[in-house]
Each structure stands twice: as structure tokens, then as C-alpha cells.
Amino acid sequence: MNRAIIYPGSFDPVTYGHIDIIKRAAKNYDTVYVSVLDNNKKSPLFTVEERVKMLKDVTKDYDNVVIETFRGLLIDYAREKDVHVVLRGLRALTDFEYELHMAQTNYLISGGWLETVFLSTDLEYSYLSSTTVREIASFHGDVSKFVPECVAESLYKKFGY
Numbered sequence: 001m002n003r004a005i006i007y008p009g010s011f012d013p014v015t016y017g018h019i020d021i022i023k024r025a026a027k028n029y030d031t032v033y034v035s036v037l038d039n040n041k042k043s044p045l046f047t048v049e050e051r052v053k054m055l056k057d058v059t060k061d062y063d064n065v066v067i068e069t070f071r072g073l074l075i076d077y078a079r080e081k082d083v084h085v086v087l088r089g090l091r092a093l094t095d096f097e098y099e100l101h102m103a104q105t106n107y108l109i110s111g112g113w114l115e116t117v118f119l120s121t122d123l124e125y126s127y128l129s130s131t132t133v134r135e136i137a138s139f140h141g142d143v144s145k146f147v148p149e150c151v152a153e154s155l156y157k158k159f160g161y
């Protein structure tokens, strides 16, 4: 059995909330693919390459965590890799509706082959999102409590402080 899981997302940028989910998944699966969605429709703050680099930096001590990118449908990417389980993090009720919808859609369009599992956020990070971090950094605020140092430095550079 392929004990691998795909953790897809924008990771724009990666936060301690994402890292907590990645570390917990790495304890329970042989391989965790952290897969950055290369989506032309969104206008991200960081390029895909920058997001991949930050993710690689912050997960370098985890041998079974692999950082990749993908385009298009998640099921096509998962099928290509022969990985049948997707991981998503749940913070609050506000995440729930969207995540449920995505999980059910993927299950349906894959013909019942692509499952989604959820890890609930550590309480410490339940408020934390990449959007909040970008917002604070855009006003030159201190983001050191939300992201590792290398990510904070990239944010400071991006916003010129």
C-alpha cells in the first residue's frame, strides 16, 4: 500500500500553521507531498519558485517531506503520482464548508478513489492564515510569531523594510 499523502495549497507564504500540519502528517505517513498550486488565476505575493524555496527551507529536517508544484486538477496530479489521499487543515467553521465541498467534489469526480483527510489545527495557530500574515507585513508589522525567520525575511524584503 502506498502510504503517501498530498498536502496541496497556495502556501503564500508558508506559516507555522501549515508547518504544524506538515510535521504531524510526516509522523503518520511514509511520504508527505507538499504541493504548491501553480494557479494563473490567483495573483500571489510570492512566485511559485519563491514559495517552493521557503517550503524546502522550513522542512529540510524532514526526510519524508517532498515539495512539489502542480497545475490543473488535483485529481489528475494525484492519479499521476498514484497517491489516493489528500490532506487539508481545518481551522474553524469558516474553513469547513469550503473544505467539505472540495472533498466531496474530488471524491465524486474521481469515482470514489481520491479521499480527503483533515487535521484540525493546533489551537495555537487556529487564527493564523497566510492572508493575515501578508496583511501585517504589508504595513511593515512584525510577523515573527507567525512564520519562521527565513519567511519573515522574504516578507520584509518583498515589502521593502
Ligand code: ADP
Pocket (backbone or CB within 6 Å): 008, 009, 010, 011, 012, 015, 016, 017, 018, 021, 087, 088, 089, 090, 091, 095, 120, 121, 122, 125, 126, 127, 128, 129, 130
Ligand atoms: P488554499 O489557498 O488552498 O486554501 P492555503 O495555503 O491557504 O491554501 O492552505 C492550505 C491548507 O492548509 C488548507 O487546508 C488550509 O485550511 C490549511 N491551513 C492554513 N492555515 C492553517 C492553520 N493555521 N492551521 C491549520 N491549517 C491551516
